[in-house]
Amino acid sequence: xxxxxxxxxxxxxxxxxxxxxxxxxxxxxxxxxxxxxxxxxxxxxxxxxxxxxxxxxxxxxxxxxxxxxxxxxxxxxxxxxxxxxxxxxxxxxxxxxxxxxxxxxxxxxxxxxxxxxxxxxxxxxxxxxxxxxxxxxxxxxxxxxxxxxxxxxxxxxxxxxxxxxxxxxxxxxxxxxxxxxxxxxxxxxxxxxxxxxxxxxxxxxxxxxxxxxxxxxxxxxxxxxxxxxxxxxxxxxxxxxxxxxxxxxxxxxxxxxxxxxxxxxxxxxxxxxxxxxxxxxx
Ligand SMILES: [Zn+2]
Numbered sequence: 001x002x003x004x005x006x007x008x009x010x011x012x013x014x015x016x017x018x019x020x021x022x023x024x025x026x027x028x029x030x031x032x033x034x035x036x037x038x039x040x041x042x043x044x045x046x047x048x049x050x051x052x053x054x055x056x057x058x059x060x061x062x063x064x065x066x067x068x069x070x071x072x073x074x075x076x077x078x079x080x081x082x083x084x085x086x087x088x089x090x091x092x093x094x095x096x097x098x099x100x101x102x103x104x105x106x107x108x109x110x111x112x113x114x115x116x117x118x119x120x121x122x123x124x125x126x127x128x129x130x131x132x133x134x135x136x137x138x139x140x141x142x143x144x145x146x147x148x149x150x151x152x153x154x155x156x157x158x159x160x161x162x163x164x165x166x167x168x169x170x171x172x173x174x175x176x177x178x179x180x181x182x183x184x185x186x187x188x189x190x191x192x193x194x195x196x197x198x199x200x201x202x203x204x205x206x207x208x209x210x211x212x213x214x215x216x217x218x219x220x221x222x223x224x225x226x227x228x229x230x231x232x233x234x235x236x237x238x239x240x241x242x243x244x245x246x247x248x249x250x251x252x253x254x255x256x257x258x259x260x261x262x263x264x265x266x267x268x269x270x271x272x273x274x275x276x277x278x279x280x281x282x
Contacts, residue, residue, distance in 0.1 A: 001120065004031070008175075022228070041119070045245035046151045046199070047072035048116045051208040054256055055079070055114045056177045056265035057271070062111025063251040066094045070108075070246075073117025075153060076197060077216050081111035082170045083180055084222060085204035086227045088197050088216040089117050095218060097225040099169035100187040103218070114250075116199055116209070118153050122239035128156070131233045137196075138213055144240045145200060151243040154198035158236035163189045163217050165226025181272035196236075206266040208248060210273060227273075 008016075019030050036043045049064050062081040069078070070092065078087035085098035087106070093108040128140045141154050165187045171180035198215040203212055215228035250256070 001028075001123070008048065020193060037130060042245060042247070043119065043121065044243050045247055046118050046153070047118060047244045047247045048114075048209065049078075049112065049249045050251050050256065051112045051248070051259045051261065052114070052206075052257060052269050053208060053263075053265045054251070056268050057128070057259050057261060058174045058176050058180075059251070059253070059255050059259055059266050060113045060171075061253055061255055062174070063113050063253060063256070064111070064115075064249070065108065066106045066112065067108035068109045069094060069112060069115050069117055073119050075120035075155070075197060076115060076117030077197060077214060077274045078112050078115025078117075078278060079168065081113060082173070083113075083168045083177075084170045086167050086216055086225070087112060087115060088225060090197055090218055095222065095225070097167050097216075097218070099225070101167070101187060103223055103225050107221075116240070118136070118243060120155065120239075120241060122153070122154055122155065122241040123241065124238070124240040126238050128236045128238045130235055131231060133232065134228070134230050136240045137231055139216070140236075140238065141213065141240070143198065143220075144238065145242075147242075149202050149204070151202065151205075151246060152200040152245060153241040154196075154213075155239040156196040156198070156233075156236045158190050158193070160194055160217075160231060160233040161190065162230070162232040163192060163228070164230035165189075165217055165227045166229055176268070177272045178268045185213070187224065187226055189219065189224055192224065194225070195220070196216055196231075206269075207264070210269060211266065214273065227230070229274075 060083045075090035076089040096106040097103045166184045169183045202207045217228045218225040
């Protein structure tokens, strides 16, 4: 959040105070809402392209480009056309993390079939306890979520003892996500500085989104990363933003318009999002 000191006509100040009393909110939130409307800049809004169900069904073609993703947010997650790696959006830059382990800044013209971004503006900024596992990380973040029915954007920065990630490799066109996920590359890093970009989505959103936590990692030197499978770290800086607006942009491609997306894909998605070590897959 940034501070604003300004002069306004006395009549507007009276009206502003009336509105604060009427809505039982704060000057800050009324001014933010008014400016957001006037400047057509949504705040605390998650912007998503396509649905997780479409991704699960194998709709991986380019739907929008990186340039337009950045118009809707500076922070988030996603993947690239033909499932060519994991996307992480951090500080207004989009990085492509490919199955070879290569990490590069994506060109503005690169295409994506699925991405979720927001203009990151955290209300919470704290230091966590040391984190011993993925479950521990979830528990740390849980402490700063006061609802199970809205979305949250989460950023963690610091030094990591151990990070285990996976990166998808491009499958044959039309392969369902659950099969594509079997050909993922996995990476382990130790004693590494970096950032975790995370989103938490409510259970009811599983029809179109990835319910629960979804984290991607990017190293401080921007050379390593991936979809987070496991983690161990000392205290981390944790920033959390509650998101109460959601914008879903549906693709207009032939593949999306003609696909049968009526099936509940939450289980297949949960499998694709998890670690596969238990099955011995690479
Ligand atoms: Zn991911």
